[in-house]
Amino acid sequence: MKRILWDQVRQLKHDKRILWEAQQISIITIYSPCEIQSKRILWDQVRQLKHSLSRDLWCICGDFNSIRDLAERFGICQRGLGTKDIKEFNDWIDDLELVEAPWLGRNFTWFRPNGTSRSKLDRFLLSPKWHDRWSASTQSTLPRNFSNHCPVMLRSSSVNWGLKPFRILDCWLSDKSFKETVINCWTSNQQPGWGGYVLKEKIKRLKQRLKTWNREQFGDTLRRVKMIEEELNKLEEDTSQRQLTTQEKLKLKQLQEALRSAAQAHESLLRQKAKVKWIKQGDCNSRYFHMMLNANRRNNNMKGVMVNGTWCHDPSKVKEEVRAFFSKRFQESDYYRPRLDGICFQKINQHQNDMLTAPFQEEEIKQATWE
Structure with a gap:
């Protein structure tokens, strides 16, 4: 053997x-x-x-x-x-x-x-x-x-299961432009309509604006770290044989701060995706978080469902089977409602209705509050 x-x-x-x-x-x-x-x-x-x-x-x-x-x-x-x-x-x-x-x-x-x-x-x-x-x-x-x-x-095989839900990333909150983007988007347009509809439309618009901001401004956290590292190393190599000028010192300080901020954002992203805390969000162990991230992906990934004794992994059929399952799950088997036909309820007259819907008077408020 x-x-x-x-x-x-x-x-x-x-x-x-x-x-x-x-x-x-x-x-x-x-x-x-x-x-x-x-x-x-x-x-x-x-x-x-x-x-x-x-x-x-x-x-x-x-x-x-x-x-x-x-x-x-x-x-x-x-x-x-x-x-x-x-x-x-x-x-x-x-x-x-x-x-x-x-x-x-x-x-x-x-x-x-x-x-x-x-x-x-x-x-x-x-x-x-x-x-x-x-x-x-x-x-x-x-x-x-x-x-x-x-x-x-x-x-x-990567299977396209459709659109993914939108999530706020913790690393966004530490970026200065995030708050400005949210405030500008929320106050820029006044949507007419009743309160619930206005709130829905504002959240919908804000979601699209944050997606654009993340793609065009915030960017890939790991790629940002590598780009800043390359720029920082290039600056140090170019000035290795001489003293830094005032402008170069300022740029070096800015790059170091940017690198620290980008690295913290990437570590925060790994923590959130892995859904674990490493020594109370302390030192980063990227390899550990990558392993936890992949483990969560494997556990949360739906590979397929059993349909009538046959394994099915086609996304459209799986979605339909899931929809049919929950539709049946939340459907009443015995649809029966008691009826109140023929029962006469007491009604209020118009004068009583006017009293109930009339605005409160100042004397009524004082009487209810102080007496």
Whole structure:
């Protein structure tokens, strides 16, 4: 088993350089033994190989003959359900800094022929940089035939689910031009109509104005940081052999302040997207926030729905199925309302109606307040 693994890895390393979108990726295929001692040897070999190569895009896939949770095995197991083996497997995955791609389809990938047990033994494990590059990566189980294992397919396809909701970013609030933009947009046009309609139209106009402001003035936070860094480094290189002039000193100070402000805005954006606080919004750990951001994207991403026993991932069909589900959910099954036909209610006369709708008099207010 060890020799087969190393032969496969050596062949992959030297002969199987795969170019995908001009990116070199490293793939290791696994066929793990059943005994835990042999598994440890295999895990250690994979660990050594991954640490010896300075590559970012890793995919380790195949039959690991191990489960990550007790829920991934059902039925009779001849080797027992040891939590220690599960912990060792999960620790190995964490040590390699790998993440399992989200699953679609069946819950199990291996089935005993007599139907007494089933397990999830096959999977794709991806590096964080892989998820950064192809964040929509998912793995799905396909129908099996004579084999005890189901084929598992890894795919990465960005699906357009339509317009995204508008959100205010925390980093906008620290920008001086943000408040001015909001005030100018809110007070520039006076919309006629009743209060609720005026408020709706003002918010609608403000949303479009902030989108334009973010695109044309505020810009990409990371790109702003890099642009300021380049300009700052260029200034320092140009003046490395002489003293700075008064104007250059002023420009240097402005660039340093701009860099600090842009870096804080980018860190704030990462915190908000990751929806976590790092030491009470203190020092930035960008790699940690990127990993949390990708994890939230994987968890919140809707891959599809099951429609009449068939998996569907077409956006238009998924939207229609979701709409139909909630429409039925909030629809009354028994539409019955009691009627009050034939019942005569007492009515007030015109004089009483005038008294109820008349403006309050000053004497009435004094009497109600002081007496």
